[in-house]
Amino acid sequence: MTVLVTGAFGLVGSATVKRLAADGRRVVATDLDVPANRKAAAALPAGVEARYADLTDAAAVANLVSAVEPEAIVHLAAVIPPFIYMNKPLARRVNVDGTANLLRAAEKQATPPRFVLASSIAVYGSRNPHTVEGVLTPDTPTNPADIYGANKVKAEKLVREANLDWTILRLGGVLTVDLGAYTKLDNAYFEGLLPTDGRLQTVDVRDVAWAFGAATTAPVIGETLLIGGDDTHRHVQGDVASAMAAAMGLVGGVPAGLKGDPKSDGDWFNTDWMDSSRAQEVLGHQHYSWPDMLTETAEKIGWKRYLLRATAPLAHQLLKRRAPYYGTGKIYADPWGAIAEKWADPRPEAEDL
Numbered sequence: 001m002t003v004l005v006t007g008a009f010g011l012v013g014s015a016t017v018k019r020l021a022a023d024g025r026r027v028v029a030t031d032l033d034v035p036a037n038r039k040a041a042a043a044l045p046a047g048v049e050a051r052y053a054d055l056t057d058a059a060a061v062a063n064l065v066s067a068v069e070p071e072a073i074v075h076l077a078a079v080i081p082p083f084i085y086m087n088k089p090l091a092r093r094v095n096v097d098g099t100a101n102l103l104r105a106a107e108k109q110a111t112p113p114r115f116v117l118a119s120s121i122a123v124y125g126s127r128n129p130h131t132v133e134g135v136l137t138p139d140t141p142t143n144p145a146d147i148y149g150a151n152k153v154k155a156e157k158l159v160r161e162a163n164l165d166w167t168i169l170r171l172g173g174v175l176t177v178d179l180g181a182y183t184k185l186d187n188a189y190f191e192g193l194l195p196t197d198g199r200l201q202t203v204d205v206r207d208v209a210w211a212f213g214a215a216t217t218a219p220v221i222g223e224t225l226l227i228g229g230d231d232t233h234r235h236v237q238g239d240v241a242s243a244m245a246a247a248m249g250l251v252g253g254v255p256a257g258l259k260g261d262p263k264s265d266g267d268w269f270n271t272d273w274m275d276s277s278r279a280q281e282v283l284g285h286q287h288y289s290w291p292d293m294l295t296e297t298a299e300k301i302g303w304k305r306y307l308l309r310a311t312a313p314l315a316h317q318l319l320k321r322r323a324p325y326y327g328t329g330k331i332y333a334d335p336w337g338a339i340a341e342k343w344a345d346p347r348p349e350a351e352d353l
C-alpha cells in the first residue's frame, strides 16, 4: 500500500514516515523544496521516496497525487504556532487552501485514497479549567480562539465534505525525546506565556505516528478521534517544561510563569485534557507514558546531565529575564495579549470563521 505523507520532514512527519516504513508500507514523503528538507531526505529510511511540492500550488499538488497514486494520504503539512501568528495570509493559504488542493487532487483519482487529516485540539479554543466541565471529547463544540484553531475547523469541514473516505485526528501536545527540539528559544518563550495551571494532555510523537499509520487502514472511516497519551500525560502546563528540563539535568532551570485568571474564560490557551479512549480502542497508539519519556530523555543526555545541572541556576536567571511577563507587573497570564505583543494578533478574522 502506498501512503503519501505531507509535511513529511516536520516533527510529526518524520516520525510518521519512519513508522509507516517500519510497517512495510511504500511511503512517499513530500514537503517544501528547501535545503533543510533536501538534507533530511538523505536520512530517510531505505525505500522511502522524497518528492517536493508546495501545497499552495494546485497544479503541483495535482501532479504529485496523480504521479504517486496513493491508497492513503496522511496530511500533516501546516503552518503552526507560534510562527503562524506572524503571517495569517500564508496560514490560510497553507492550512485551508492547501488542504483543499490536496482533496481536489485526491478526489480525481480513479480510486480516491483514504484521507487522514492532522487537526488539533486548538479547534476548541480557550479552556478555563475552573469553569469547563469534564474533558474534551470529539463532540465538545468547537470554538476557536486563534487563527490556528480557525484554520483547522475550516480544514476539517473541507475534509468532511470531500468525496472520499476520511478520518480526522485531533492531536494534543506533541512532545519528543529528541533533545534538539528543546533548544529553540522562541518555543521556550511561547511556553512561558501560557497559564501555568492550564490543563494539557501530551503525547509522544512516536505514538502520534502510530496513530496516523493505523488510521490509514483501521475501521475508522468518517470518525474524528482525539490523540493524546495515556492518563500519565495529563498535566498542568507549568509542570511540563520544568519536568523535561529536570530530566535533562536543568533542575529548577525553568522559571515559573503565571497562573491563568479563573474569572476570565477567554484568557486561557487552547489546550485541555482529552478523552482518547476511542482512539486507543481502534488505533492502539499509546505506548510511551510520561515517566517513560522522562527516563528516555535522561538516558539520551547521559553524563552531560551533570554539566547541565551545574548551569541550572544561570539558565534560570537568563530565562527569567527573557520571560514574557518579566517586569510587566501582571498578576495573571495573558496568553493572547502576550502573543500579540511578541508576534502579532492571533485572533481569527471574519474571513477565518
Ligand SMILES: NC(=O)c1ccc[n+]([C@@H]2O[C@H](COP(=O)([O-])OP(=O)(O)OC[C@H]3O[C@@H](n4cnc5c(N)ncnc54)[C@H](O)[C@@H]3O)[C@@H](O)[C@H]2O)c1
Residues within 6 Å of the ligand: 006, 007, 008, 009, 010, 011, 012, 013, 030, 031, 032, 053, 054, 055, 056, 075, 076, 077, 078, 079, 080, 094, 098, 118, 119, 120, 121, 170, 171, 172, 173, 174, 175
Ligand atoms: N506539534 C504539535 O504539538 C501539534 C499539535 C496538534 C496538531 N498538530 C498538527 O500536526 C501536523 C504536524 O505538525 P508538526 O508539529 O509536525 O509541524 P511542523 O511545523 O514540524 O511540520 C509541518 C511541515 O509542513 C511543511 N509545510 C509547511 N508549509 C508547506 C507548504 N506550503 N507545502 C508543503 N509543505 C509545507 C513544513 O515544511 C513542515 O515540514 C500539523 O498539521 C499540525 O497542525 C501538531
